[in-house]
Each structure stands twice: as C-alpha cells, then as structure tokens.
Amino acid sequence: MTNPLHSDHDPSTGELQLEERSSLRRVVGLSTELQDINDAEYRQLRLERVVLVGVWTEGSSAEADSAMAELGALAETAGSMVLDAVIQRRDKPDAATYIGSGKVKELREIVDATGADTVICDGELTPGQLIALEKAVNVKVIDRTALILDIFAQHATSREGKAQVSLAQMEYMLPRLRGWGEALSRQAGGRAGSNGGVGLRGPGETKIETDRRRIRERMAKVRREIRGMKQARLTKRHRRRATPVPSIAVAGYTNAGKSSLVNAITGAGVLVEDALFATLDPTTRRAELPDGRAVVLTDTVGFVRHLPTQLVEAFRSTLEEVVDSELLVHVVDGSHAFPMAQIDAVRAVIRDVVAEQNAEQPTELLVINKIDAADPLVLAELRAVFKDAAFVSATSGEGIEALRHTLAEYIAETDVTVTLEIPYSRGEIVSRVHSEGAVVHEEYSDQGTVVTVRLPESVAGELEEFRR
Structure with missing residues (x-):
C-alpha cells in the first residue's frame, strides 16, 4: 500500500487552494448574543440556516425557479443551509418590505417553523x-x-483581491449603517435631556456617525492601497506587452467552467471547484497553440446576473484584463437551463466596462462548455443561433483540440506573412521568430536561414532589416 505521505504526486497551486478551502468548515447552529454591535460588524456575521425570498x-415560471436555484447555490457557496424558499408574483417589488404584507406574514411563519436565522432576498434592498x-x-x-x-470576502486570496472586496463591502454598508437595538441609540448633543446627564452634555456625535466617519477613513486608506497595487499590476502588464505574446482573456458566467477550460488548454493547475466564484483573482497561464505560437490565457472572475455595482468598480483589474486582450473567449455553461440569459448578462457587463474605459470591443469567441452534460435540444438551439461558436467539454476533452486550432486561426488573423533571410550569426532572431510566430517554411542559403513566417505586425516591423 502506498504511503500518502510519500506520494510522488506534486499538488498544483489550484489543488492546494482547494484543499485549504475544504479543510475547515463552519459548525452550524452555534450563535453568539451580542449586546452592542454596529451594523458593519453585524452584516459580516456568517450566514447559517436560511430561507430564500x-x-x-x-x-416564465421556469426562469423564476432558475433564478431562485441560483440564489440557493450562492447561499450554499457562502456556507449556508437552505431550508425553504418562497417567491411572489408582482409587477415590481413592494416599496416598503420588498414582498407584500401578506407574504411577510407567511414568511414569518416559515421562519418560525424552520428555525431559520437568516432571510436572503433575491434583489438589492x-x-x-x-x-x-x-x-x-x-x-x-x-x-x-x-x-x-460575503462570498467574495471568503474566496479572495491575493492582497489586492482582499482589498477590493473590503472596499466594495464598505461602499455597500455605508448607506445602510444603523444602530442594532437601543444600546446604540446614543445621542449626546445640546442639552441631551433625559438621555444625557452629568458629563454627557455638549457637542458630540452618535455612535453611528462615529462608525460612518471611521468607515470613510478606512475606505480612503484602502483606495490609496489599491492605487499602489494597480501600479505594480500595470508594470507587469507592460512587461507582458513588451514581449508580443498574444493575450487571451477567458470570461463568462460564474461556474461556467472557465478554470477547467484553461486547465484543459494549458495543463495548468488552476483551482477548479464546482462552486460559484471559485476564481476571484486573475490567473495567467502560458500555452502553445498547434501552429507553435505561444499565447497567454487569463482566467478571470465569473460574472453573475445583477452583479453588484460595487464589485464592478472594485474588480476593475479583472475587467481590464478582458478589455485589453487580443481575444475574448466567452465561456458558456451549455448544461444550464437558460444559457442565453447568461450570455446576455456577461455581454452587458463587458459593454459597460468597454464604454467606461473608452476602449474597443474585444474580438469574442463563444465557447459552449459542458456539452457532455447538456440537453441535446438546448445544444441544437445554441448551434443554430451561434454558428461560429466552439462546442467543448473541458471535463471529457471533447472539442478541446479543435478549439486550440480555432484559437490559432483567430490569433493568426492579425498576422502578416513575411520571408526573412537571417544570417547564421544571428541565431537569436531565428529562435525569436519560432517562439513569436508560426513558421510556414524554412530553408538554408549561403548567407543564412531563409524563413517564411506569420508574425504579429509589430514584430515584423522590428525585423524589417532581414526581409527578403
């Protein structure tokens, strides 16, 4: 029997992340009674037994059920146990309580009957x-x-990712900050009246005002930190651009299989988990396409329906990777009941970011993933609507090699074909055209190596002196 402590298997970074994330689990059912707690602290308590609303x-009703199923998956990803779910048909949410007064009473009965300690609403209240x-x-x-x-706060691993989540949380909390219970209603201004007393009269600020001021100060500090991190990220990006290796951004709805697809194409150990938002920090991996061309693929954070505006702002680093890439690989979960809705949600976010940055819309290649688990009728509809899309299964490997060839064709569209005669004394130039281009033909003359190669236009310009 093999001793697992002496196994030859070298775990990848992704496997280690997955093991670390799975090593500790919450103990459901424990609670702490807090007598004096501000709303910022209150909102960060972990969710436990929940009812969805x-x-x-x-x-259609099927779309409504699908939306609730997604909310349930989000709740479970956050570490909650979903006990029940209710849904109400309305023209618009109730202005006072989100759901009507009748449903509020029914919800209270469900909460009492199930012993739930949290209610999650499928909208921004x-x-x-x-x-x-x-x-x-x-x-x-x-x-x-x-x-x-909350999910982003649990899953962020990099220093920048954690800072971005923290900023997004504070932006969300600030307008919702309030006292929890009478213990926090402490106003001591002016004559203070019956709530004051000796030592409490005079100008002052409420506990909530103090919290708001502290949060604003903290937000300013985090923004400064993120600006400093952005400079380091831009330096890395400029360094990548200096080496003209084409960049491909892999984007899509959360849990569409983006990380699995990157692993299938590159053989990299990117974290793969059947959970929403398993990937939060952009991960870049190098790959070689069938024509010998090297490319870098960036696995990005997943999008979701009604992605909070605070997160769109905070996770600008991921979105910038999408906009700056030569090619956008838009991964779609073909096994989902409503893939078209997911495609529309992702494209809407990308359009907003492109417009905000005044950038060009990146070239998009649609990749329908999980075809091994998809409904044949849904696949037939997708094939009819998206004739140029690639259909793959990152798990079984079906269609991956064809996708690699398709990626090579897309990257080659911006290339120019040149014939170069490189002296034998300049062997480093021969190595460069092999690594940065696709060699069509190669022969040897008295003067040097004659190479016909497809190259990015910028590289071909740099090698003008060797053109034949």
Whole structure:
C-alpha cells in the first residue's frame, strides 16, 4: 500500500487552494448574543440556516425557479443551509418590505417553523426595506448584493483581491449603517435631556456617525492601497506587452467552467471547484497553440446576473484584463437551463466596462462548455443561433483540440506573412521568430536561414532589416 505521505504526486497551486478551502468548515447552529454591535460588524456575521425570498416580475415560471436555484447555490457557496424558499408574483417589488404584507406574514411563519436565522432576498434592498423586513420577521435579513460580497470576502486570496472586496463591502454598508437595538441609540448633543446627564452634555456625535466617519477613513486608506497595487499590476502588464505574446482573456458566467477550460488548454493547475466564484483573482497561464505560437490565457472572475455595482468598480483589474486582450473567449455553461440569459448578462457587463474605459470591443469567441452534460435540444438551439461558436467539454476533452486550432486561426488573423533571410550569426532572431510566430517554411542559403513566417505586425516591423 502506498504511503500518502510519500506520494510522488506534486499538488498544483489550484489543488492546494482547494484543499485549504475544504479543510475547515463552519459548525452550524452555534450563535453568539451580542449586546452592542454596529451594523458593519453585524452584516459580516456568517450566514447559517436560511430561507430564500424572491419577487417574480417578468419571464416564465421556469426562469423564476432558475433564478431562485441560483440564489440557493450562492447561499450554499457562502456556507449556508437552505431550508425553504418562497417567491411572489408582482409587477415590481413592494416599496416598503420588498414582498407584500401578506407574504411577510407567511414568511414569518416559515421562519418560525424552520428555525431559520437568516432571510436572503433575491434583489438589492433599500435601507428602508431592510429595516422593515427585519422587524417583521425578527431575524437577520440579507440581500443578494450582501450575499455576493460575503462570498467574495471568503474566496479572495491575493492582497489586492482582499482589498477590493473590503472596499466594495464598505461602499455597500455605508448607506445602510444603523444602530442594532437601543444600546446604540446614543445621542449626546445640546442639552441631551433625559438621555444625557452629568458629563454627557455638549457637542458630540452618535455612535453611528462615529462608525460612518471611521468607515470613510478606512475606505480612503484602502483606495490609496489599491492605487499602489494597480501600479505594480500595470508594470507587469507592460512587461507582458513588451514581449508580443498574444493575450487571451477567458470570461463568462460564474461556474461556467472557465478554470477547467484553461486547465484543459494549458495543463495548468488552476483551482477548479464546482462552486460559484471559485476564481476571484486573475490567473495567467502560458500555452502553445498547434501552429507553435505561444499565447497567454487569463482566467478571470465569473460574472453573475445583477452583479453588484460595487464589485464592478472594485474588480476593475479583472475587467481590464478582458478589455485589453487580443481575444475574448466567452465561456458558456451549455448544461444550464437558460444559457442565453447568461450570455446576455456577461455581454452587458463587458459593454459597460468597454464604454467606461473608452476602449474597443474585444474580438469574442463563444465557447459552449459542458456539452457532455447538456440537453441535446438546448445544444441544437445554441448551434443554430451561434454558428461560429466552439462546442467543448473541458471535463471529457471533447472539442478541446479543435478549439486550440480555432484559437490559432483567430490569433493568426492579425498576422502578416513575411520571408526573412537571417544570417547564421544571428541565431537569436531565428529562435525569436519560432517562439513569436508560426513558421510556414524554412530553408538554408549561403548567407543564412531563409524563413517564411506569420508574425504579429509589430514584430515584423522590428525585423524589417532581414526581409527578403
């Protein structure tokens, strides 16, 4: 029997991340009664036993069920146990409590019956809705935005990723900051009245105002830190651009299989987990295409329906990788019940970022993944609508080699074909054209090596002196 402690297997970075993430799990059912807690601290408590609430305003009932299933997956990714879910058909969410008064009573009964300690709403609640719904059901209420922020906070690994999540959380919390219970209603201004007393009269600020001021100060500090990190990231990007290796950004809806696809193409050990937002920090890997051309693939954070605006702002580093790439590989989960909705959600976010940065829309290659688990009828519809898309399974390997050839064709579209005569004394130039281009023909003359090669236009310009 092989001793696992002396195994020859060298775990990849992704495997180590997955093992680390799985090593410790929450103990469900334990709670702490906190007498004096501000809302910022309160919102960061881990979710436990939850009931889901949704408002169905448009689309079919199947689409509404799919949206609730996604909310349930998000809740489980955050470490929660989903006990029940309710959904209400309305033209628009109720301005006071998100759901109507009748549903609030029903929700309270469900919470009492199941023993849930958290309610999660499938939308972004206003501060007023949050307070009203919390008072009505008498347990903690979290909206979709807070849930996604919580997941990002758990999964961020890099220093920059953690800082970005922290900034997004504070931006979300600031307008929702409030006292939790009478213990925090401490105003000591002016004559203070019955709430004051000796030593408390005079100008002062409430506990909430103090919290707001501290959060703003902390936000300013984090923004400065992120600006410093951005400079380091830009330096790395400029260094990559100095070596004209084409860059390919792999983007798509969360859990569409982007990391698995990068692993299948490059053989890299990128973290793969069947969970939403398993990848938060951009991961760049080098690969060689069938024509011998080297490319770098960047695995990016997944998008999601109604991605919080705070996160779009915070995760600009990932989105910049998408906009700056020569090719955008848009990965779609072909096994999802409504893949078209996912495609629209991703494209909407990319359009916003391109418009905001005044950049050009990157060339897009649509890749339908998980075809081994997809409904044949859904696949047939996707093949009819997206005739140029690639259909693959990163798990089984089906279609991966064809995709690698397709990537080579896309990258080659911007190339120019030149014939160079390189003196034998300049062997480093021969090595360069082999690594940065696709050699079509190579022969040897009295003067040197004659190479016909497809190269990026910028590289061909640098080698003008050797053109034949």
